[in-house]
Amino acid sequence: MIDTEVRVGIVGAGGVARRHAEALASMPDVGLVGVTDPDGGRAADLAATVGTTPADDLDALLARGVDAAWVCVPPFAHGEVETRLAVAGVALFVEKPLGLDVAAAEQVHAAVVTAGVPTSVGHHWRSSAVVARARELVAGRTIRLVSATWLDKVPPVPWWAQRGSSGGQVVEQAVHVLDLARLLAGEVTAVHAVADAAPPSPGTDVDSATAGTLRFAGGAVGTLAATCRLAWKHRAGIELYADDLALSVSEEQLTVRDSEGIRTVEVDPADARTAADRAFVDHLLGRPPSGGGIVVDYGEALRTHRLACALADSVASGGPVALDGAR
Ligand SMILES: NC(=O)c1ccc[n+]([C@@H]2O[C@H](COP(=O)([O-])OP(=O)(O)OC[C@H]3O[C@@H](n4cnc5c(N)ncnc54)[C@H](O)[C@@H]3O)[C@@H](O)[C@H]2O)c1
Known part of the structure; x- marks a missing residue:
C-alpha cells in the first residue's frame, strides 16, 4: 500500500x-x-x-x-x-x-x-472537461452517426513513418479518436477500411490516408478518415449525431447544436493531460x-487498441473485420 x-x-x-x-x-x-x-x-x-x-x-x-x-x-x-x-x-x-x-x-x-x-x-482525452460534457449530452440518447478524423502531418519522431515501428497512423494516432468513439457511442462490432498505400516520403512505408467504416453495437454507423500528408495539424476530433443533436469534439473544443441553438466551449488541452x-x-x-x-485501465484501453488494429487488419486483408461488441 x-x-x-x-x-x-x-x-x-x-x-x-x-x-x-x-x-x-x-x-x-x-x-x-x-x-x-x-x-x-x-x-x-x-x-x-x-x-x-x-x-x-x-x-x-x-x-x-x-x-x-x-x-x-x-x-x-x-x-x-x-x-x-x-x-x-x-x-x-x-x-x-x-x-x-x-x-x-x-x-x-x-x-x-x-x-x-x-x-x-x-x-x-477522456480527462478533458469538454469530453465530460459530451458524455452528459449523449447520455440516454441514441447515436446515429459518428465521424472521426485525424488529418495531420507526419510527427517529427524518426520511428513514426515506419509501419514496423509505429503500427501506422490509425494504430499510432487515430486511436485517440477511436477511443472517444467507443466512449461516446459504444462498442464497435465490425469495421471495413481501405488505404492510399503511397508512403508519405521516400524510404517510409506507412499509408498516406485511410478511410474506414464502423458499425456500432447500438445501431449507429460511423467513419474514420485519416491522413498524414499535410504540413500542419488540420483536424483531429469526432462528430456525433443523434436525433436533433450534433456534437463536435476535439482536444481544444466542444461545439453543440440542438433545439436551443449553437454553443461552443473551449479548453486548454494541457489540462486534460x-x-x-x-x-x-x-x-x-x-x-x-x-x-x-x-x-x-489497461483492459479498457485494450478494447480501443483492438478496434484500431481491426481497421489496420481490414486494410491489409481487403475485407471487413468483426469485433466482439459485448462489454
Ligand atoms: N497521449 C498523447 O497525447 C501522446 C503524445 C505524444 C506521444 N505519445 C506516445 O508516446 C510514445 C512516445 O512518443 P514520443 O513522442 O515521446 O517519442 P520519442 O521518440 O520522442 O521518445 C521515445 C523514447 O523512448 C526511448 N526508448 C525506446 N525503446 C525504449 C526502451 N525499451 N526502454 C526505454 N526507453 C526506450 C527512445 O530512445 C526515445 O528516447 C508514442 O507511442 C506516442 O504515440 C502520446
Missing part, C-alpha cells in the same frame, strides 16, 4: 516522457526516482530537468524502489518493459498505443492481471481524483 508519496520511475525520455515528468515533478506527493532510456544522453537531460538522476537500465531503475512507472516508449518497444515492471509489482501508466499489434498487448494484459498491479493508459496523470497518482494513493481526470 502506498502511503503519502508515490515513487515514480520514467521509462523512455522522449517528448511525451518530458511532458509527464514535468507534470509529475510539480506534484508534492510524487517522488521521481529516476529516468531510463537506451539513449543515455536523453535520460540524463530529462532527469536533470526534473530534478532526478538517470538509471542505466530497467533493473537499475527498479533497484531504486519504484511504486509506479510511466512507460513512454515508442510502439515497437512495448511488451517486455511492461511485463517486467508488472512482475516486479510496479503500477503502470502506459502511453498509447499499447503496441504494434493485438498479440503483444494481450500478453501485457495477462501479465498485469496476474500481477494485480494498477494501470492507466494515456487516453487523456495533467489531469490524467493526477488521476492515476490519486488512484495509487487511494484518493478520489482531484483534477477532474479519469483512469483508463
